[in-house]
Amino acid sequence: MRFLPHPAAEDIRLAAVMHALSDPARLDIVRRVADGEVTCGALAEEADLHKSTMSHHYRVLREAGVTHTVQRGRLRYVRLRRDDLDARFPGLMESVLNAVAAEAPA
Amino acid sequence: MRFLPHPAAEDIRLAAVMHALSDPARLDIVRRVADGEVTCGALAEEADLHKSTMSHHYRVLREAGVTHTVQRGRLRYVRLRRDDLDARFPGLMESVLNAVAAEAPA
DNA sequence: TGGATGGTTTGGCGATCGTCAAACTGTCAT
DNA sequence: ATGACAGTTTGACGATCGCCAAACCATCCA
Numbered sequence: 001m002r003f004l005p006h007p008a009a010e011d012i013r014l015a016a017v018m019h020a021l022s023d024p025a026r027l028d029i030v031r032r033v034a035d036g037e038v039t040c041g042a043l044a045e046e047a048d049l050h051k052s053t054m055s056h057h058y059r060v061l062r063e064a065g066v067t068h069t070v071q072r073g074r075l076r077y078v079r080l081r082r083d084d085l086d087a088r089f090p091g092l093m094e095s096v097l098n099a100v101a102a103e104a105p106a
Numbered sequence: 107m108r109f110l111p112h113p114a115a116e117d118i119r120l121a122a123v124m125h126a127l128s129d130p131a132r133l134d135i136v137r138r139v140a141d142g143e144v145t146c147g148a149l150a151e152e153a154d155l156h157k158s159t160m161s162h163h164y165r166v167l168r169e170a171g172v173t174h175t176v177q178r179g180r181l182r183y184v185r186l187r188r189d190d191l192d193a194r195f196p197g198l199m200e201s202v203l204n205a206v207a208a209e210a211p212a
Numbered sequence: 213t214g215g216a217t218g219g220t221t222t223g224g225c226g227a228t229c230g231t232c233a234a235a236c237t238g239t240c241a242t
Numbered sequence: 243a244t245g246a247c248a249g250t251t252t253g254a255c256g257a258t259c260g261c262c263a264a265a266c267c268a269t270c271c272a
Contacts, residue, residue: 002238013209014133014202014205014206014209015127015128015129015130015133016128018124018125018127018128018133019124019125019128021121021124022121022122022124022125022128023121023229023230024121025230027120027121027124039248040248040249041247041248041249044249049230049231049232050231050232050233051248051249051250052231052232052233052234052249052250052251052252053230053231053232054249055249055250055251056229056230056231056250057230058249058250059250060229071238071239071248071249073239073240073248074238074239074240074247074248074249075239075248075249076248076249076250088205089201089204089205089208090201090204091197091200091201091204092198092201092202092205094197094201095195095196095197095198095200095201096120096198098195098196098197099120099194099195099198100120102195103119103120108268129259129260131260145218146218146219147217147218147219150218150219155260155261155262156261156262156263157218157219157220158219158220158221158222158261158262158263158264159260159261159262160219161219161220161221162220162259162260162261163260164219164220165220177218177219177268177269179218179269179270180217180218180219180268180269180270181217181218181219181269182218182219
């Protein structure tokens, strides 16, 4: 159970979060991770991007404070930092998740 | 009363909106414009950026569908497209405005 | 017909972005 | 130890970004 560096909840910046959510690939990751942990591998499967590119996106999301990542065994599990984000920017993630879900079919 | 090109409400894309909101200068514009129209000149006064840089930011916000701009006389008035954004991404702008207001003092 | 005013456009700058490929790190099973 | 597996890091690429300065466009007033 290895831990990776994450920003403290109070250090999460709105502009950084917005930037993290400004790329379609990252919005898709957020959507897939909204209902619980997902492994990097599972995320990469349905995205037709190179795994190193996906790794880059995981990092952007993590460093912005949008996601939390834990390593168990040789897998990394990604989840939304829903509680921290809700505390800092109430209502933001809920509306983003609704928006991304509504736009997904298109 | 001249009009400028704006995206149709249904063409507003989440990723583009997020990108428009990912810059501190643009977040500040959005904050100042949240309660009604403001002229470009008034916006530029409190931002210490070159007016051409501000003009660039107005354009990014407008082309993303975040703001609406109208020219009356030789002034341009910028306002939030609150109704269109609320219809397309319910709750998003409200939480963004709350977040940007909460972060502003920092 | 000027000239002043309010903004935009163009062009250029260094910095960052998204992408891929190749090499690398860490974990587990054999 | 060896090898497979999951994912990251590094380096490179073209594209975009934020910024400024200078030139430009449109509107109004005298």
